[in-house]
Amino acid sequence: MTQVVVIGAGPAGLAAAVRARGRGAEVVLVDAMAQVGGQYWRRPPEGPGGDGPLPGNDARRFAVLRERLAADPGCRVLTGTQVWALEQRPGLPPEVHLLQESPDGENRRLVLAPQALVLATGAHDRTLPFPGWDLPGVFTAGAAQTLAKGEGLPVGRRVLVAGAGPFLLPAAVSLAAAGARVVGVHEAASLGRLADGYLSRPWESAGALGKTLELGRYALAHARHRIPYRTASAVVAAHGAQRVESVTVAALDAEWAPVPGTGRELEVDAVCVSHGFTPRLELAVAAGCRIASGRAVLVDAAQRTSVPGVYAAGEITGTGGAHLALAEGAVAGHCAAGGDVADPGLRGIRRLRRVHAAFARRLEAAHAVRPGWRGWLDDATTVCRCEGVTVGTLREVAAATGSAGMRSLRLTTRAGLGMCQGRVCGRTVEELLGVEGAGDHRPVAVPVRLGDLASEPVAVELVDSTSAHRMKPVEPCGTQRANRGGA
C-alpha cells in the first residue's frame, strides 16, 4: 500500500488527501494550523461559539472533504504540526521532519519517510512597501481577513483596502461584515487592463462561471455595504504619529507609477493591503524541485515535480485560487497514490483544472504587479521590517560595494535576515536592486528551538492507528510564516 504524506490542508491538500485515500493509499495530512481548511476555509476556533457555519466559499464542499477525512482511519491528520525541514533521499521523496509545539514546552520532533509526497503549501500575501507601511494599523489583507473571519474582529473602524487582485473584494466584504466602515477599495490595475483580462474571449470563461458568479456576489456585497471601488489607484503613503491616522491615495498610470498631482489624503484608522500572492516555496526548494520562472513549482500533467515521488498542487504551482487548487490537489493525490492522470475518473477534474487555469491567467494578466510602484517609495521607506532596512540604505550599500550578488547584498545590508527570512521583503529587494536572489532557499523552514533540534526525533509509523501512538494535535505556536517573537 502506498504511503502518501500531504503537506498543507487547504483546498489542494484536502483534495489530494481524499483522492489518495480513494485510491487506497495510507495518508498523513500535515498542517501548521490548529484546524484543517487553510486560509481559504479559515473559521473561528473549535469550541463554544466557534466552528460555526462557514460563510460562502463552497462551505459544503469543505464540509464533505473534512468529514470524509475525519471519519477515515486510513488518514492521519496532524494539525498544529510544522514541517521544519525536508531531507533529500536519492531516488525517493525526501524525509519529512516535523515539529509539534505544545504550550507546556513539551515539544516533539517527528520524522516521516513517505513513498510519495504532495506539497500543497499555499501562498501568503504579497505586500509592496510604501512610506508608512510599517506603522501600526497597516495590515495585509490576509491578516485582516483572518481576524475578521476567524475572530469576528475588524482591524479598524474606518478601513481602506488597497492593492491588486480579486482578493481585495472578499477581504473588504469580510471587514464590512465584521463591522468596519470600508471607505474604499483601491485597485492598482487600470480599468482597461481589467477589461482586457476579464472580458476578452468570453467563451473561455464559460466554464469558470462559478468564479465569475463569486466575483459578482462580492460586487453585490460591496454595493450593499456601499463600498466605493476605484481602479488605477493606490495607497502611496500612510501617515500617523503612533499609528495610522490617514493615507494618501493617488491615481496610477498603466505601469502603476503615481500620476503627479493626484494625491489626496483620507482619514482612516487602518489600511489593508495585498498585491497578490507569494507562493510558499521553501519546502519545494528543500525537496529539490525545479522552480519555473515566475516562482512556480514546475509540474507535469500529473502534478509531478522534477523530484521522483514528489507532487505539487495549488498556489505553489502558480496563483490560481481555490477551485484550481482543488482540481490540482485531486490530480496530485490520485497520481501520488499510484493512479494515472489519464484515468477516466479524472476527466471532469482535468476539465476543471484547464478552465480554472485559463481563468487564473486572465487574473494574472489583469492584476500582475507593474514596475511603476517603485515611484511611490522614498529613501526613508522601510523595505525589510524585521531588520529595519530602508530603501536609502539598500541603495547606498549596493552602490558602495558595487555588488551584484544577492548573498553579499543580503549580508551587507541585512535585508531579509530577520525573523521572516525575506518572506515579506525578498521579492521587493530583488526588484529594487535588479539582482536575482536565491529565491526561497530556507533549509530550516520554520524556527526550531535548539533544545528541540538536539532531541531524538520520533519516527512516525504511517500505518499505525492504535490510540497509544496516534498523534494528538496540539495548539500551534506559530504559522508557516514563522511569526514568533524572539528568544
Added chain:
Amino acid sequence: MTPGAAMTPGAEVVVVGAGIVGAAVARALALAGVGVTVLDRGPAACGTSASGEGNILVSDKAPGPELELARHSAGLWPALAAELTEELGPRFPALEYEPKGGLVVATTAEGAAGLTGFAAAQRDAGVLATELSADQALALEPWLTPDPAAVVHYPEDAQIQPVVATEALLASARLHGARLRVGCEVLGPVVARGRLVGLRTTGGDIAADQVVVAAGPWSGEVAARLGVDLPVLPRRGVVLVTARMPQRVFHKVYDADYVGAVASGAEDLQTSGVVESTPAGTVLIGSSREHVGFDATLRVRVLRELAARALRLFPFLADVPVQRAYGGFRPYTPDHLPVIGPDPRLPGLWHATGHEGAGIGLSAATAELLRDLLLDRTPTLAATPFAVDRYVLTSTAPPTAAGTEHG
C-alpha cells in the same frame, strides 16, 4: 625557485576568484602599483567567504608554519580594518572587526589534558594562552556551562564580518586601480613558449603577465582547466543562526574537540561546538566538517549534532530558536596548509588557496606574502612551507596541450 617572478613595470596580474583571498591579493598588488583584474564566475563575495563566521584565530592552530601565518595575519588585521574603514568612509557598511578573544572549553577530564598540553605548546610558540579557573571563566562568560573541566583564554582571537570585509578589500582595490569582472569563468590557459600569458574565459581571452588562482574550494577545478593538478578539495561546513537576542555570549567559545576536528582528515562527519554572537544580535553555531564534494543538501543529523554540542557549552541556548542554517565549502588540502606561491610547472601561474576554514583570518598575510614573492621582495615569513612544490615532486613537465599556443 620563483620562475614567474620579476614583474616588469606595467605588468598585468589576473586574480581568479573574488572571495576574501582574491580580494586581499588584488588590493595588496594594486597598492603596490600593479595592474590587477579580478575575475569571478559568479558575483563577488558569494562563495566560501560568505559562508563562515569571520574567524581571525590563533587559538586553533598547533605550532608550525600555519600558526606563524595566522599570528602574522592577526597582527595585520587591526591596521587593515582601520585603513579600510578610513578609506571607504561611513557610508560603507561596518566591518565589525572585534578583537574579542576566544575561550576554549574542555568538558571532560580527557579533553582537559589535551587542551592544557596544546595551550602550553602554543605559549612556547608565543601565543597568549591563559588557563582559567571555572570562576574566572564564568566571570568572562556568565552563561557558560558551570562545571568546565578546563578553559583557556586566547585574547588574540578576533572576528570580522567576512562579506563586508571581502567587499571592502575589493572596493579599496578598485579605488587603487584594480578592475573586477564578475560572471566571467575561466575555460583554459593561453600559453606562449611554455609560459602562461593569459586566460581563455567566457568573456573572451584575457592577457596576463601573471595569473593568481584564489578560487577557494574551486581552485582544484580552475587549476585543472589550466592544465595542472592541485589537491584542493571542498570540505563542507554548516552554521546555524539563532534569532536575535540580548547578548549572552561575549567571546568566540568553542569546545576542545574543535582543534582535533580542524586537524583531522577523516572522511566522516566531524562536529565540534563553536558558539559566538554577532553585533546584529544573533548567535552563530558551528562547526561541522564533511567530505561530501560540493553536495549542499541539508542533513538533519548534522544540525542535530551542532545543536547538541552548543548546548553542552551554553545550556541556556535550549530555548533559543534557530532561524536559519547556511552551509559552504572550505578549500581543504591534505596537509591542512594553504598553497601560496608560484607553480613551477607553468611559469606565470600562482596559487593563493587551500586555507580551509581559516581564509578570512589568513587572507591579510597571504596577500602580503604573495605580493612580496610576485614583486621579488623578501617576505616577512618563510614561504617554503606553503610552496606548491610539496605537491609536485612526482609531476612531469608543464602541460601545454590543453592551452592555446600563441606565437
